[in-house]
Amino acid sequence: MKLFKKLALFVIAIAISLGCTSPDSQKQPQTESQAKEPTPPSGKELAQKYIIVDGHIDVPYRLRNNWEDISDSTQSGDFDYPRAKEGGLDAPFMSIYIPVRYQETGGAKAVADSLINMVQGIANDHPKKFAIATSPEEIRQHVDEGLIALPTGMENGAPIGTDLSNIRYFYDRGIRYITLAHSRDNKISDSSYDTTEDTHNGLSDFGREVVQEMNRVGMMVDVSHITDEAFFDVMEVTQAPVVATHSSVRHFTPGFERNMSDTLITRLAENNGVIMINFGSTFLDSTSNKSSTRVRTEIEEKIEERGLEPGSKEAQEFSETYFEENFQYSTVEKAADHIDYVVELVGIEHVGLGSDYDGVGNTLPTGLKDVSSYPNLFDELLDRGYSEEDVQKIASGNIFRVWEQVNKVAEGMQNQ
Template identity: 70%
Template sequence: MKSLYKLSLFCIAVLLMVGCSSSENHMQQAQKLAQEFIIVDGHIDVPYRLKSNWQDISQKTESGDFDYPRAKKGGLDAPFMSIYIPARYQKTGGAKAVADSLIDMVKGIATDNPDKFAIANTPKEIKSQFNKGLISLPMGMENGAPIGDSLENVQYFFDRGIRYITLTHSKDNQISDSSYDTTANTHQGLSEFGMDVVNEMNRVGMMVDVSHITDQAFQDVIEITKAPVVATHSSCRHFTPGFERNMSDELIKELADNDGVIMINFGSTFLDSISQNSIEQVRNEIAQKLEEKGLKSGSKEAESFQRKYFQENFKFSTVEKVADHIDHVVELVGVEHVGLGSDYDGVGPTLPTGLKDVSTYPNLFKELLNRGYTKEDIQNIASGNIFRVWNKVIEVSKQMQTEQPQ
């Protein structure tokens, strides 16, 4: 009996050693793949972060989720710089000027650091710059408000380097209804002008981003578009029932039929309902405790307390949950229709354990390797799928411009 017991213990120890060895090997492989493959992230909010708190992102920064050293460590090669326009500019005016200022900022970062960054307008340019060791900075506009009421502005922003437009943001605008706007359903989907905007985006070669729009607006886009579309920073509603900002299974299937891509958002509240419920509870608790302590909102003491309390009490999601979302898309429509759209610098302190900044993509690759994803699968998720969509958008644009009457 003793010998059998010892043998059992030995077998368990061997299995544990094999499991640990496999996990270590997957981590090493993940780190290697992160450097070997081009990683495109569909949405990173660096420009607006720097607008209010300028930092030199060519060096290590003490705050924020993105800088050059951390991006290099994580293997990030082409973060789409989000030219984010808050919805308030839809009322006050000035959206176009804000967009121009942020575009100028991104271009300035590349100009000031030519050994580290370069603007990119096509997948071909990203590949060329990757071979030179540069981080590419393609740009996408989050909120179509700067288009105003002029279709000519679509071409204007394309010429300035914008390669996708998220049609709206937190409020209905002149183009589309917003999934976040619960007070109105202004157009019951896209406006008539919005339909013209989608067609013009197809013509100039700009990707249509369906993140943030309502389900009906998505249906309108799919009916109109001549090119594949992309959800640059959305996750699966399957895990967050009732959260329209994420995509339902039916919408994901329609996106795949369009040959598009959903790029998974890393924010904890996009990943599971537990985190969604937690954030409201924690915010209420913080407000109550600030009042009890007599701390003035906005003061250094209040901000320090808020950060600490949030970190200790919010229920963070995990890197494994991001992989669950990828699994879900793959099971629904195949690995060809999923990518990465972290929303770094855009989702505040809610990032999941294991994916706290741009240095951590290998942690996700390791999890995918643990689940049996191949190197080819990971390469497609990292950049192959979004490159396919982007190149098709360019191809459709060329066809439309050739067919255009002279």
């Protein structure tokens, strides 16, 4: 027996010397790269990985006043194809913006048609770069094909006039949301910018019918620009979630009704809607908001002091330079603060992106100067602890949820 034990010990010793030990010891040692934690994604990587929907970009009216080929790099503006691709922007809602003067002069419907025709023309002229989209499914399909999808929304319901059938008309033309009013009260709703009037104390009776018909045809109701009273009237009427396509948080800009208060955001979340954060500095920061008013007043005074003709090339050049040097710009970090605030108030499911590129002029914050900049915001969110799933919801998941629910409500109403 002792001889057997000695023999067994001898065999074990040989096995150890040859490296033939227990199954656990046979695992290969980790290399240095295997031992390291996975590298976290960058904002750039997530911008390219996930679909980005921007709720509001004012390209059509910009091009109406100053035509440029946005399929290539442009000298002005905040949007073109190369920059959109760089920033990962997949589906910019093209704003069919109707200036309020057409509420008085007439012709709003014709202007809307002309801008819709323009967007469709851009897609038709550049089929390897752009495609019209009227649903989340179409956006996903176009993105899979490497295209930038172009959904459209109408800013200002004036083209509806007093005829509810125009809602179906514009739906058939591809419009998927209507901002009920813009900078003046109209036949549908009071405007938060119109401080001289309070025409309807919220929505008009016709405006209530507009919201109901938008629900029925499957068009999102955009509550940006309207008064608080009008917002709550919408909440009483709508059967579907609503969206604020380019609004920010009033907490950071006290007294600026164009942004949404905590009460409004909370009610929006109860409706399962989404607020899409506007990137304009005056929307993000009360310091910038006050700075804008001060600097513009100074510009007017200095143009007069210098004897420049208002509107002249010299006056315009002076204005641009003076504004650039004296305006208090906000930052990408402040945009992230707005997202943080909404998330803490009502949850990650109720916030998205609505930059207002090409619509807020030269007030864009540092780090968010054009459509190539979304990765900067994503980097900031990642640094604050947001997950990939969180970023995906903000980039497109939340607005897709609202849009799809609006379609379901419409289908139910049409089947009644």
